[in-house]
Amino acid sequence: MTNTATTTTPATPATSAGTNTSATGGSEHRAEAKTRFNAAVQEAKAGAAALRAEAGERANAYRSQARGKSGSLAADAKGYGEEAKTKGRELANEGKAKLSGGIASLSRMVADNAHVVDEKLGAQYGDYARTASRSLDDTANRLDQKSLDELTEDGREFVRKSPGLAIGMAAVAGYMLSRIFGGSRR
Structure with a gap:
């Protein structure tokens, strides 16, 4: 026969103490984990603050370097601008002198050939050639006598007074230049 009766043993002080110890130990572990977690959070916050401070210092250093370089580049650009302005003025003066010389040369050529026009077409047309020669010479x-600033102002005044004529002249000049330079490609 089998004994089906079970015996219950009353709780012993060691068992109940072990249960209490594990409950108390769990609280202690939780408290220790919480303390460690809070310490880690505080350490992370301190690390983030240190990184933020270091990033700020580096940003300030880069900013000051950039300001120094931008100041240097601005000074260089200003120097190049002044140099280009001077060179442009020199080239414009040379161009003015060449244009004046070309017109004077054309005037002499027309004056030198006025007698041929007299012979071929008549004295009246020869006089027209001489008048054109004097006009070109003037x-x-x-x-030659005007400065670049005066010529620029004269050009602006002409455009203000006759904008249609100025646009037409620019179109004709552009067409002629395109024919001159475009013809060399063929």
């Missing part, structure tokens, strides 16, 4: 002299 234009060359006026061009």
Whole structure:
């Protein structure tokens, strides 16, 4: 026969103490884990603050380097601008002198050939050629006497007074230049 009766043993002080110890030990572990977690959070916050401070210092260093370089580049650009302005003025003066010389040369050529026009077409047309020669010579002299600033202002005044004529002249000049330079490609 089998004994089916079970015996219950009363709780012993060691068993109940072990249960209490594990409950108390769990609280202690939780408290220790919480303390460690809070310490880690505080350490992470301190590390983030240190990184933020270091990043700020580096940003300030880069900013000051950039300011120094931008100041240097601005000074260089200003120097190049002044140099280009001077060189442009020199080239414009040379161009003005060449244009004046070309007009004077054209005037002399027309004056030298006025007698041929007299012979071929008549005295009246020869006089037209001489008048054109004097007009070209006067234009060359006026061009020599005026400064670039005066010529620029004269050009602006002409455009203000006759904008349609100025646009037409620019279109004709552009067409002629395109024919001159475009013809060399063929």
